[in-house]
Amino acid sequence: MQYFVVSVDMGSFHSAAEALITTQPNVSKIVKSLEDELNMTLLNRTRSGVIITPQGERIYAYAIEVLKNINMINEFKKGQEIxxxxxxxxxxxxxxxxxxxxxxxxxxxxxxxxxxxxxxxxxxxxxxxxxxxxxxxxxxxxxxxxxxxxxxxxxxxxxxxxTKAPLYLFVGKNSPLYRKKSVNETALKDIKLIQYHEKQFSLYNHLGHIKEDVIYNGENMSISYTNSDSFLTQLIKNTEYGCIGSSFVKNQYHELGIKAIPITSCEKSISFGYIxxxxxxxxxxxxxxxxxxxxxxxx
Structure with missing residues (x-):
């Protein structure tokens, strides 16, 4: 059936044989065997190739569906083994x-x-x-x-x-806090932050008890949000923006020249696990x- 479909698609037994990596006589023989089994003429042979007959048109439509189903079964069998x-x-x-x-x-x-x-x-x-x-x-x-x-x-x-992990402020060389060995929450009041877009469970929200007193009263406080890991990384690396995150990305950022500064009072404050x-x-x-x-x- 596959040889018949490919012969129709390619327009000749010769081209079908090349596509199927076999010989032209073999393609012709197998298609003729299918015609004999169905007692139908599926293709008219000409010097320039093959032309599908009206009966062949109907069989071709069925053959396409059969081959699709065979492929689905093979994919399913393959999936069962993986x-x-x-x-x-x-x-x-x-x-x-x-x-x-x-x-x-x-x-x-x-x-x-x-x-x-x-x-x-x-x-x-x-x-x-x-x-x-x-x-x-x-x-x-x-x-x-x-x-x-x-x-x-x-x-x-x-x-x-x-495990549990500490909270860090990640900054690049353009940040005024880059040379700090550690920062407290008060030091975050006048910096620009870029955070992953999390409405409810943002790590930035861990600093909630100082939001009204410090962060929102900071003159230069600015928070941007993104769902792009690449954009967040480039902004930290090349601008004055920082990011509050866990130690799970510490090594990743270090390789990019981004410094991880511990936030005091936030040691072991982040839980990592699975649901x-x-x-x-x-x-x-x-x-x-x-x-x-x-x-x-x-x-």
Whole structure:
């Protein structure tokens, strides 16, 4: 059937043979065998090629659907042989790096596929709840944890903490705070910040108790938002803008000449972990990944 379809598409047995990497007599023989089996003339042979008959037109339409279904079945069979793990995560090049390391460590033992979707915390929750992702990796500030746990509990999800990490101010050489070894929350009152777009669970919100007293009264305070990791990185690197973030991106930024300055009083204030559906049994591949990240000091 495939030889017949390709012959129609190519307009001749010769061209079909080239496309199918076989010989012209073989294509002609197989198409003739199909015609004999159906007791129909599907193609009229001419010196310049082949012309499809009215009967052939109808068979061609059926043949296309049959071949599509065969391809779908083959893809399904192939998919059954591959272990797939779908993950959602807040932006983190460090996490992406160690996912690639996990893949390399496991690919020799089994055929695996990692589907990775990077987004904000709310969308990570939605994707795990809708079973679009089996695991969702997030970092949550201590002040947001209660609201976060309440929200995911209502959706039948649970949060498992892997580690705690400090909060940093990330700045480039154009920032007036670049040479500081540490900063307190008061020092943030007159700087420009670029943050990931998070309505409810932004790490910037961890500084909530000083918003009215310090941050919003700062003369030069300016906060911009983005969902682009590249834009955020370039703005920090090349302008006076800074970003409040966790230690999980510390090594990533250091390689770009961006300095991570500890924010005093915010030590071990950020929780990093994963969410999953509470009543669902997770796959063996997901269990392996969790064990791999158990030694979270690698972050």
């Amino acid at each position: 272990e797939t793990l779908s993950i959602s995560s807040v932006p983190s090049n460090t996490l992406s790096f160690y996912l690639s390391q996990f893949y390399n460590a496991n690919k020799q033992e089994k055929d695996i596929q990692l589907d990775f979707f990077e987004t904000n915390v709310q969308n990570v929750i939605r994707r795990v709840h809708a079973r679009k992702s089996e695991l969702g990796f997030v970092y949550i500030s201590k002040r947001s944890m209660s609201a976060f746990r309440q929200q995911i509990k209502s959706k039948g999800l649970e949060y498992n903490e892997l 999953r559906r509470k009543k669902d049994e997770i796959s063996d591949l997901a269990k392996s990944l969790i064990l791999y990240f158990d030694d979270i000091k690698r972050f």
